[in-house]
Structure formats: structure tokens, C-alpha cells
Amino acid sequence: MSLHIKHLTKVYGPQKALNDISFSLEDGEIVGFLGPNGAGKSSTMKIATCYLPPTSGQVLVDGLDVVEEPLAVKQITGYLPEHNPLYLDLYVHEYLAFIGSLYGLKGSLLKKRVGEMIERCGLTLEQNKKVEALSKGYRQRVGLAQALIHEPRVLILDEPTSGLDPNQLIEIRKLIKDISRNKTVIFSTHIMQEVQALCDRVVVINRGTIVADDSLDSLLKGGSGSQTIIVEFEGTVDANLLRAVNGVSSVVDEGKSKFKVTAAAGIDIRPELFRFAADQKLSLIGLRQEENSLENIFSSLTANSNRADVTN
Amino acid sequence: MLQIFLKEFSSFLNSLIAYVVVGVFLLAIGLLMWVFPESSVLDYGYADMSTLFSLGPYVFIFLIPAITMRSFSEEKKGGTMELLFTKPLTDLDIILGKFLACFALVLLALLPTLIYYYTLYTLGNPKGNVDTPGIIGSYIGLAMLAAAFCAIGVMASSLSANQIVAFILAAFLCYLTFAAFDALSALDVWGTRALSVKQLGILFHYESMSRGLIDSRDLVYFGSVIFLALSVTKLILGSRQW
Numbered sequence: 351m352s353l354h355i356k357h358l359t360k361v362y363g364p365q366k367a368l369n370d371i372s373f374s375l376e377d378g379e380i381v382g383f384l385g386p387n388g389a390g391k392s393s394t395m396k397i398a399t400c401y402l403p404p405t406s407g408q409v410l411v412d413g414l415d416v417v418e419e420p421l422a423v424k425q426i427t428g429y430l431p432e433h434n435p436l437y438l439d440l441y442v443h444e445y446l447a448f449i450g451s452l453y454g455l456k457g458s459l460l461k462k463r464v465g466e467m468i469e470r471c472g473l474t475l476e477q478n479k480k481v482e483a484l485s486k487g488y489r490q491r492v493g494l495a496q497a498l499i500h501e502p503r504v505l506i507l508d509e510p511t512s513g514l515d516p517n518q519l520i521e522i523r524k525l526i527k528d529i530s531r532n533k534t535v536i537f538s539t540h541i542m543q544e545v546q547a548l549c550d551r552v553v554v555i556n557r558g559t560i561v562a563d564d565s566l567d568s569l570l571k572g573g574s575g576s577q578t579i580i581v582e583f584e585g586t587v588d589a590n591l592l593r594a595v596n597g598v599s600s601v602v603d604e605g606k607s608k609f610k611v612t613a614a615a616g617i618d619i620r621p622e623l624f625r626f627a628a629d630q631k632l633s634l635i636g637l638r639q640e641e642n643s644l645e646n647i648f649s650s651l652t653a654n655s656n657r658a659d660v661t662n
Numbered sequence: 663m664l665q666i667f668l669k670e671f672s673s674f675l676n677s678l679i680a681y682v683v684v685g686v687f688l689l690a691i692g693l694l695m696w697v698f699p700e701s702s703v704l705d706y707g708y709a710d711m712s713t714l715f716s717l718g719p720y721v722f723i724f725l726i727p728a729i730t731m732r733s734f735s736e737e738k739k740g741g742t743m744e745l746l747f748t749k750p751l752t753d754l755d756i757i758l759g760k761f762l763a764c765f766a767l768v769l770l771a772l773l774p775t776l777i778y779y780y781t782l783y784t785l786g787n788p789k790g791n792v793d794t795p796g797i798i799g800s801y802i803g804l805a806m807l808a809a810a811f812c813a814i815g816v817m818a819s820s821l822s823a824n825q826i827v828a829f830i831l832a833a834f835l836c837y838l839t840f841a842a843f844d845a846l847s848a849l850d851v852w853g854t855r856a857l858s859v860k861q862l863g864i865l866f867h868y869e870s871m872s873r874g875l876i877d878s879r880d881l882v883y884f885g886s887v888i889f890l891a892l893s894v895t896k897l898i899l900g901s902r903q904w
Contacts, residue, residue, distance in 0.1 A: 399748040403903045424750040431748070435741035439673060451665040452749040
């Protein structure tokens, strides 16, 4: 039930898509696989699902080598490809039954699994529609249902939430969280919030090399994980007074008595700001922590390695 | 393999393809055999099915590529190739499933023409005066030819994501293997090897079978054509691994 990627390299013609990457997922782990477009996320996943061969290196799914035992690997892996290809001319239940039959499910077991998947993925009302008649969100559910129909032990999802509206996004995330119990799941995305919502560990890849492989918490603590607060007052305030507050490292005036305050790393300055407002007899009408720290980490990680690449 | 076969075959039946193919084939052959005076059995006066067996291949040259053109092209275009390749199937399972589904549809179209045999059997003078072994041989020959065309069509389909390209390529290749060698052998350059050139084409073996003689050499020939075309298909599909 594990996924081990060892010194994996993939070369397309003159282009090196993956450069000696290694990481592993243990039993029951959910890992987010992050990176900008073209970083090599899909290539890694295609190799792990036996669609493409590695140029060098090894991928072991539950101890089975993808090159030597592709059929056994495919049997225990569920895969949702990037653009979620589906047979549009089939009915939803028909499509799921077809995919199930490819995994060797038969008769009443197949029927039972199709029924379960339809219920679990919220497709009950859509099961008698053709796939082509479904909206993107529902198609994504069908894609997930087909990846899960044989109860795979390893689940590989390539951008499962791309192109969904916010409500669908939340539903699909919840679905992934639900189904991922007792499974090893790796999913790729370039949305940081998604990682926060779904998993504890992140692997960040950029230009074919791993730039971070760590738990989310330690990523947030380390690096430039400083707090940014948007604070809003009633009436006018002097920005210099704010700068004098204990722990504040910079203040940006955003107009209309709204300030963007950045704290020194590792300090929560919200209580200080509140006391400051009380001391100055100001009415504090907004105090909000800005949720960009993840994005900052992401862009600093990927930008750093860009520079490293140039110097090479 | 069976799952792919069933899915492909049922998608023929669930779309218009099967009905158009069977309908057009039977209409064309029916008109040629019973209505058009040039080739009509009724006007000809002999209880003989040669119209079906001599014109059938030409109808197949257009009809079979129309059946096979979608088999891989559609999957390539829709991205569903990736889906199939990441399921526990070998490439051969996929190829054979698709090939057999196309072949089964052609056989389905051919099946109702058995009524023609019954008609001729009844019309014969005295009743039953038809060349039954010849007709059985011709049917086997026509089925083998259809299988060879299906294999060629599936191969052409694996070459392109565009169905029209796949169709034209398949029709051209079918015509080439069917009649071109025969025509080429008429050129004055072969000398004593003319027969060998002729033997490369399907027509030679097809005619030999329609005499009612099932020669193992002809069966081996058809088997080889099918094997070759499907092997090339496997090679093309396998090329993603290079």
C-alpha cells in the first residue's frame, strides 16, 4: 500500500522532464504533489500508472515495479488522468460497469460496486444520464468513481479539482477526504489551499526536481512564514504609530485607515494591535489574518530553484 | 479482451453505425443481385451467387474502413487511450477486442444474405440445383477477406487521431492489398515471377477459395495478413513506450 519513487528520471527528446526525483508515500498517507504547470507532476503520475516508461530510476507501487509487473500494478491502482477522459456516449452506470469489468469484477459484485460508487460519489440522480450530458463537476465525480470502483489501495489523482466552481471544489475535496481512508493517495494540484484542506504532507516539484518534501506545518513555520494582518480602524491613524507597535516589522498604508501589517517571523501580533487600538482610543473595525503565507511559500520555493537552474 | 469486445460491439449497436452499415450493405448487395439488370440473378438465368462474391469485396472496401476508423482514432482524440492503457489490460487485449468487434459487425451484415442462398436453392431447376460447396467456400473466403480488411482498418485507425485520415488510409490500403497486386502482375516486367506477384494480393487467394476448395495455403495467407496488420498496430500502440 505504499508508493516509492526512486531516482526517477524522464527525458522527452532533448527535454529533461524529471531529474532524479525520489520520494515515498507510506501506508494510508495523503500527499499533495505541487508544482507550477510543466513541472513534471503529470509525468511522474503517468510513470507511476504504467502509461509512460521511466528513462531511468524505479517506481514501486506496493512493492511492485511498474516496468516489470504493469498488470499487477494497474490492478491495485486507481488513476484519475489530468483531463479526465470519459466515454461520452455511455450512460453513467454503464460506464462504471465497463470500467469495473476491466478490473475483473463480475456479476452481482460488479453491480454492487457500481451502486456503491454511484451513491458515494453523489451520482444517484445522474446515473441514467449519458456522460456527455453531465456538467464538469459531475464528470469529475464519474472520473473519481471509475478510479475507485475496484477499491484500489493506491490512488493517483491528477488535478482532481481543476476547473470546478467553488461549491463543486468543496464537494470534491470532501469526497476525496472521505474515500481516502485506508488508502495511499497522491494528488497533484497547484492550489495551496487544497493541500491545506486535504493533507498533511506536501511534495513540491519544480522543473523536474523536488524542492520540498515536508509536512505542511513545518513548511509554514520555516521559510518566510511570517504573519500578515489586515487591520482597519474607524477614523484616521498615523502609520508611524503603528510601526512603533511591538513586533511589527512593516506597515503598508492601503488607504481609508486600512493597513497591511507584517509581523516579525513567529510572532502573533494580533493581541498587540488590539491593545494599541484600545490605548489610542481607536475603534478597531477589522482585524484579519491574510491567507497568503502558503502562496508565498510556494512561489519562493519555485522561484528559488528557477534561479538555481539559471546558474547551473 | 472480452470486455473491450462487448463494449465496442454494444457501442456499434447503440449508435447508428451498426444499422447504417448493415442497411447499406444489404441494400447495395440486394439491388445489385436482384434489381439492376446488369448484374441481376433473375435476368442472368443461372442459379448462382457470383454477384455477391465478386462485388461484395468492393462494397467492403468502403464499408469496413467506415466501421474501423473510429476504433483507435476516437480514443486518441478523446484522450481515453490513457484510460485504457492504465487499466489492467495488455495492448493485445485492446487490439483484439476492437478487431473482433468490427469483424463481428461485418459478419452480422453478411448473415442475412444466407436468405439469398435459400432463394436460389428454391429457384434452381430442378430445385436445389446450386453449387453448394462453391458457395460455402465463397462465404468462407468473403469472411476471411472481411477479417483482413478489419485488421487493416484497425491498423490505419491506430495511425491517426483523425477519423477521416484513418478512413481514407484504410480504404486505400484495403484496395491495394485486394486488387493492386493482381493489376501489377499484368505489367510486362515480371517475366516468370508474375504469378508470385499475383499471389501477394488478396484477390488471388479469394478467387481460389470461391471455387469451393479450402486450401490451407489460402487460409495461411489470410491469417498472415491479419497477423501482420495487427502486429503493426501493436507496434504503433507500443511506440508510446519508446
